[in-house]
Amino acid sequence: MLYLDHAASTPLRPEARAAMVPFVGERFGNPSGVHATAQQAKNAIEAAREQIAASIGAASPLEIVFTGGGTESDNLAVVGAALPTRGGIVATAVEHAAVLESARFAERLGMAVSILSVDRLGRVTPAAVAAHVDSGTAIVSVMMANNETGVLQPVAEITQAVRAVSDRVLVHTDAVQAFASLPVEVYDGGPDLISVSAHKIGGPQGVGFLFVRDGIDLEPVIHGGGQELGRRSGTHNVAAIVGLGAAVEATVADRDSYRSNVAAARDRFEQDLRLRIDIENTAGTAERLVSHSHLRFPGIAAETLLVRLDLAGLAAAAGAACHSGAIQSSHVLTAMGIDPVAASESIRFSFGRGDDASTGVAAADTVAGVVEALT
Ligand code: PLP
Numbered sequence: 269m270l271y272l273d274h275a276a277s278t279p280l281r282p283e284a285r286a287a288m289v290p291f292v293g294e295r296f297g298n299p300s301g302v303h304a305t306a307q308q309a310k311n312a313i314e315a316a317r318e319q320i321a322a323s324i325g326a327a328s329p330l331e332i333v334f335t336g337g338g339t340e341s342d343n344l345a346v347v348g349a350a351l352p353t354r355g356g357i358v359a360t361a362v363e364h365a366a367v368l369e370s371a372r373f374a375e376r377l378g379m380a381v382s383i384l385s386v387d388r389l390g391r392v393t394p395a396a397v398a399a400h401v402d403s404g405t406a407i408v409s410v411m412m413a414n415n416e417t418g419v420l421q422p423v424a425e426i427t428q429a430v431r432a433v434s435d436r437v438l439v440h441t442d443a444v445q446a447f448a449s450l451p452v453e454v455y456d457g458g459p460d461l462i463s464v465s466a467h468k469i470g471g472p473q474g475v476g477f478l479f480v481r482d483g484i485d486l487e488p489v490i491h492g493g494g495q496e497l498g499r500r501s502g503t504h505n506v507a508a509i510v511g512l513g514a515a516v517e518a519t520v521a522d523r524d525s526y527r528s529n530v531a532a533a534r535d536r537f538e539q540d541l542r543l544r545i546d547i548e549n550t551a552g553t554a555e556r557l558v559s560h561s562h563l564r565f566p567g568i569a570a571e572t573l574l575v576r577l578d579l580a581g582l583a584a585a586a587g588a589a590c591h592s593g594a595i596q597s598s599h600v601l602t603a604m605g606i607d608p609v610a611a612s613e614s615i616r617f618s619f620g621r622g623d624d625a626s627t628g629v630a631a632a633d634t635v636a637g638v639v640e641a642l643t
Pocket of ligand 1: 275276336337338339340342364366411413414415442444445465466467474475476
């Protein structure tokens with residue numbers, strides 16, 4: 269099996285699994301209690317919080333809020349930042365649905381929303397973002413890297429440009445796809461809110477965190493018993509949080525080798541494919557994640573190709589895997605100005621941990637063979 273859908277979900281890392289095992293067994297306590305069994309769970313959560321804070325250079329572990337995944341982190345950032353001041357939201361048209369739908373929700377509550385258009389490669393410029401910011405803006409949300417194309421946004425420069433307009437505007441970045449291969453570091457003057465999801469980096473599904481810079485007042489989106497200092501109620505998923513902590517630490521520790529191996533896999537894949545069949549790279553010359561390869565196969569329906577690839581033992585994705593089921597022209601490709609026919613002929617291949625140049629060779633051989641049989 270050639271699994272090239274790591275951007276959708278990547279296997280659990282052994283470090284995460286090992287850390288989780290006791291907490292799906294004898295260490296079952298609810299961390300909100302006072303007795304020893306509860307405290308064992310509480311200590312495990314706080315250790316994970318410290319592990320994560322240290323891994324991203326956060327000043328305090330209290331800046332880490334555990335959530336039910338990337339989607340919830342994005343909701344908490346966007347809605348949570350806009351509600352206290354009822355200020356406006358600025359986001360790019362290629363953000364994940366978790367950001368865009370959160371913005372739409374806030375809009376229904378009466379907040380102003382600006383969705384920024386992107387260029388042909390899916391990027392925004394710092395100047396274009398700054399032009400949409402004013403003193404009434406509560407939050408700007410720009411992803412580090414796009415989940416479909418892997419294309420990077422100049423988040424540091426955008427943050428600087430936004431601050432030059434108003435230092436009261438919060439900047440959020442969705443680092444869900446980027447975290448596996450790019451340094452995600454907290455720094456003075458950098459983004460105030462950062463979303464990360466465990467299952468894209470070798471942790472379990474259904475857990476993530478939001479970095480919230482000290483002093484930022486977020487309105488919670490989940491209400492209840494006041495866990496996470498009132499920022500996210502609900503009994504903690506201890507096993508998942510412990511797995512997330514281990515996955516974050518291990519990811520940061522071997523990011524450099526991950527990056528070079530995955531780049532070798534992806535680059536060899538594209539290089540070998542080009543020698544055999546006609547492909548168009550959606551990301552063009554844009555800077556992108558080493559893991560992603562978003563390709564158009566002119567004249568071949570993505571749906572047909574995906575099914576044939578699956579039969580040949582290769583897993584890939586079309587559209588955004590997060591809303592998989594029916595394949596429809598994705599909002600990302602539409603925002604990039606890619607016509608529906610080209611979009612319907614495009615597939616995302618995403619490489620991950622354990623892959624190297626030999627994966628690229630095998631994947632190119634399988635894909636080229638299937639495409640040749642279809643043409
Ligand atoms: N943001 C981005 C960029 C993503 O790629 C995804 C998932 O694909 C999410 C957010 C949502 O994360 P989760 O699946 O943990 O809810």
